Amino acid sequence: MKVFLLNKSLPKWIILLIDQVISSWSFAFSYFLIKQFEFTNILRGHFFIYIGIYCLVSLVTFYTMRLHTGLIRYSSTHDIYRIFTTVLFCSLIYSAIMGFGVMPALNIDSLNIYLVLLVNFFIASGLLIMVRLGAKGLFYFIKRNTSGKKETFLIYGSDGNSILVKDALETSGMGKYIVAGFIDDNPIKVNKDIQQKRVYHVDEIEKLHQRVMIDKLVVMSEDLKSDVRKNIIEKCVELGIKVLTVPPTSQWMSGHLSMNQMQDLKIEDLLQRPPIVIENDRISADLAGKRVLVTGGAGSIGSEIVRQVIHYNPEMVIICDQAETPLHDLQLEIEDEFPNVNLQICMGDIANFNRMYALFNEYMPHIVYHAAAYKHVPMIENNPSEAIMTNILGTKNLADLSLTFDVEKFVMVSTDKAVNPTNIMGASKRIAEIYIQSLNSIRPNDSDDYHEKQPDLPQTKFITTRFGNVLGSNGSVIPRFRSQIEKGGPITVTHPDITRYFMTIPEAVQLVLEAGTMGNGGEIFIFDMGQPVKIVDLAKKMVKLAGMVPDRDIEIVFTGLRPGEKLYEELLNSEEKTIPTHHHKIKISKVRKYKYKKVVVDIKELLTLNKESTDVAVVRKMKAMVPEFRSKNSKYEELDVAN
Known part of the structure; x- marks a missing residue:
């Protein structure tokens, strides 16, 4: 019986039959009630004519109104309304048939049929509702006691x-x-x-x-x-x-x-701050009708830049990345959600100048958002040559081409690891920042050996945005912790005191677009990242969100700092100062200036060393270009001692 009630539903014809039994009984009871239960007179009268026609009308009305098609166990207030409506229609149709057809034809008027129908309406409706509520209650009672x-x-x-x-x-x-x-x-x-x-x-x-x-x-x-x-x-x-x-x-x-x-x-939901208010009109004026190139467009930040830029009605969005599968997935997503967008997908390595030249020459972008970069600190610490090629040479290629093709704005996405860098990744991004800034102060004679199309002064506004970690990005700790929790642990944290700034991906991109709009060239915009978060506290909170207890259900293990990693990230150099902007979450970092000619010479030497010499020689040159670069937990610390 329990199994039947829980897993089966009654056939519709049985429900219809039960409803007809209830409806017919209710009418008969109402008839008896009005006749004061005088059964002798009732049976001598026209009772069987009254009840027979009512049963026929009731059957047709109930079937037409499809009262029997719903699952009784899921009855709701809507079903109660349907019961009242069905019984009312049945009464109205029956009274019309009897009043205008049967009673005049057979000359029977010994019963106040309208009073019978009124009593029947309340009795039948009440019984039909009670049956459904009772069946529903029984169903949930059995479920509660058998689950x-x-x-x-x-x-x-x-x-x-x-x-x-x-x-x-x-x-x-x-x-x-x-x-x-x-x-x-x-x-x-x-x-x-x-x-x-x-x-x-x-x-x-x-x-x-x-x-x-x-x-x-x-x-x-x-x-x-x-x-x-x-x-x-x-x-x-x-x-x-x-x-x-x-x-x-x-x-x-x-x-x-x-x-x-x-x-x-998700932990991303818990760490969210109040929504950012940005000047959409200014951003729209900057992007509407423009051709926008996004490098690293298949990555976490780059793909979100693409999604947000699309809302400002650009003429064209060009997505460049060398990761084939993520690029393909993003293309399908954009084509599904924004079928009318003029989207161009370009596979290519930003370190390949000829490939980038062909891209610029074909699409002639007005605005470039440069998010392509290698960013995994331990990976780059062990492969410095790749950081030089992508983070420095790749950035230089794109910046040079932006000048050549008169790009209006070049917005570079940088990192807080570029401040007082302790690893090669951060130092490579700082060198890229230095080069970008130096382009805003080129003199007419500075760029003679530099690119084919020579403007008198740079037309492109070069802008840098700098922020910390983004929640849920590729390679961030949150997906890593989530995966470890799903496997039952342990969660690996490098150090009990390590802290990081966090920001959601949409929030970071909103500020990138806003900073790009307000920039006049040469600025490094830094974002308000809120309060730093201890990574071990983040791990514990994620365990609790999963409904478990840290160090009981999921163990937290400290593995030691990785090569190039530091305990605390900084957003500003000690020698830097900031000035506010009209947006309370964006400030401008006042950094020391670098002359373009000196920067170009240093980068050429660095690129030559990267081709011809050892990693040690390359890192030594990077330290010379960025004096505040001091390695931590790395084999290159000996270079700092030598200096």
Whole structure:
């Protein structure tokens, strides 16, 4: 019986038959009631004519209204409305047939049929509703008592969407999910009941958890930006309550929430700051109708630049990358979501000048966002020649071509590791920054040996943006930690005191676009990265978000600093100062100037050494070009001692 109730549904014809039995019995009872149960007179009268025609009308009406097609176990207020409507139509049709057809034809008017129909309406509707609610209650009672381990949920909020979330949990969980109630900070709703579920105040979470052991909190994803909600989520994480997010109602499938749309809260959601306000009109004026080239366009930052630039109606978006599969995936994504965009996909290595020249010559970009770079610190520490080729020569190629082809703006994406660099990656990005800045101060005679098309003065505005780590980017710690947690641990952290600045990818790109708009050339824009985060705290929080306990369920192991890694990142050199801009999250770094001729000579020497000499000689030259470059945890530390 239990198995049948849980896994089977009654055939539609049986439901229709049950409804007809209830409807017919109700009419007969109403008839008897009006006749005051005088059975002798009732049976001598026209009872069988009345009941026979009613059964026929009821059958046709109920079948036409399809009241029998719904699953009784999922009956809702909408089904109650349908019952009232069906019984009302049945009564109206029956009264019309009897009043205008049967009663005049057979000359029978001994019964107040309209009073019988009124009584029948309430009795039949009540019985049909009670049967459905009773069947639904029995179904959930059996599920609750036959299911295995159950999970107890709290739902944040108490509005209509929260009620829909509750319904989705109760109808989709097969008895495994119990909704303990709602939590809210609205004093009007607190301590009230909604569909037999209590609305608790947000401050009661801890007591409620102690009383009923809450397993999960469900929160709408658009609610995450509220400070109050963030504090609640933080408290739940500390209490070991897993947090699930639900997408906005606009993304619900056919207006209904599916359980597979509920996702575990991600650390990126928890670390989000209030949304950035940018001047979209200024950015649009800069990008609308322009041909925009994005290098490294298949990477984390580059692909997000592409997605955001598209919204400003450029004439063309040119995506350049040498990673074939990510480039192909991005192409398919953009073509699906933005079919009307003029998109050009170019595979190529930015260190290959001829390939880049062909690209510029064919598409003539107005604006270049340069995000292509090698960025993995330990990998580059062991392969410095590749950093020279991509981060320095590649940047030089693109910058030179931007001057040659009169690009309006060249925006370079740099890193906080370029400040007081302790590794080759950071030093290579700093040298690229120096070269980019020096181009803004070229004198007419400085560039004679430099490129074919010689302007009197540079027409391109060269702008540098500098920020720290981005959440969820390729190679960041978060995907690494997530993968380690899925495997059961351990999580590997290099040092208990290591800290980093973090920013979401969309947030970083918004600021890149804003800085590119406000730049006049020569600036290094630095972004407000918020407060630094200890990586070990990040790891512990991710373990708790997964519903586990750090160092009990998932072990955290310290492996030691990697080559070139430092404990703390910096956004400014000690010799640098900043000046504010109109955007409170963007400042301009005032750095020392480098003469173009000197920079060009140094880079040529560095590139020659990269081809002809050893890694040690190359790194020694880099240290000479960037005096603040001091290696950490690296074999190149001996070069600092020698100096």
